[in-house]
Amino acid sequence: LRSSMHPPALRRATLCRSTDLRSDHASCSGGDSRFSLESSLCRDSLAAVAAIAPVLPMGIFAGGVRVGLSFTAGLIGMYLLYEVLHRRAHTHPPRGGYGRWLRKSHFAHHFGNPRRAHGVTTPIWDVVFGTLLPVDRVPVPRRMAMLWLVDEAGQLRESFAADYTLVGKAQCDAETRRADADAAMANRSPI
Numbered sequence: 001l002r003s004s005m006h007p008p009a010l011r012r013a014t015l016c017r018s019t020d021l022r023s024d025h026a027s028c029s030g031g032d033s034r035f036s037l038e039s040s041l042c043r044d045s046l047a048a049v050a051a052i053a054p055v056l057p058m059g060i061f062a063g064g065v066r067v068g069l070s071f072t073a074g075l076i077g078m079y080l081l082y083e084v085l086h087r088r089a090h091t092h093p094p095r096g097g098y099g100r101w102l103r104k105s106h107f108a109h110h111f112g113n114p115r116r117a118h119g120v121t122t123p124i125w126d127v128v129f130g131t132l133l134p135v136d137r138v139p140v141p142r143r144m145a146m147l148w149l150v151d152e153a154g155q156l157r158e159s160f161a162a163d164y165t166l167v168g169k170a171q172c173d174a175e176t177r178r179a180d181a182d183a184a185m186a187n188r189s190p191i
Contacts, residue, residue, distance in 0.1 A: 093148035142170040
């Protein structure tokens with residue numbers, strides 16, 4: 001489910017940053033980070049619920065009403081939890097070892113190799129399918145740097161220097177926007 005909705009959400013959220021990082025974040029995220037009908041989290045979650053809807057009748061057919069309802073509710077609950085963790089990776093700094101791993105792996109997927117490191121919350125399926133991506137330092141385009149990663153001047157916060165490096169220019173022109181969009185559509189890194 002997530003893979004079918006992930007690329008458009010990624011493209012909306014990461015195509016070019018302005019020099020005013022705070023206002024640019026507001027324009028990318030729909031104004032604020034609360035759960036509203038306009039937020040990508042809400043839209044993606046509602047789309048996932050609609051996509052999961054056929055599971056209920058199949059679950060009822062296979063195991064009865066209680067099993068069908070329980071399985072469907074569990075599936076929806078886990079997906080919503082996944083969406084919250086994924087969004088927090090983009091909007092909040094890491095807390096602890098797991099948060100650090102999650103962000104490094106996930107942003108290596110976005111900014112390094114979009115064909116690997118698909119597991120946002122766990123590396124299990126990346127190990128199974130051979131897409132695990134070993135990560136030392138993640139190169140993050142300045143124009144796409146997460147707000148928690150940079151200070152008010154747009155420089156890398158010292159506390160993240162061991163895991164990330166900023167590359168490229170902060171300014172973004174029309175040509176760079178087109179190149180970023182083309183790279184995203186072709187499943188290539190924006191760097």
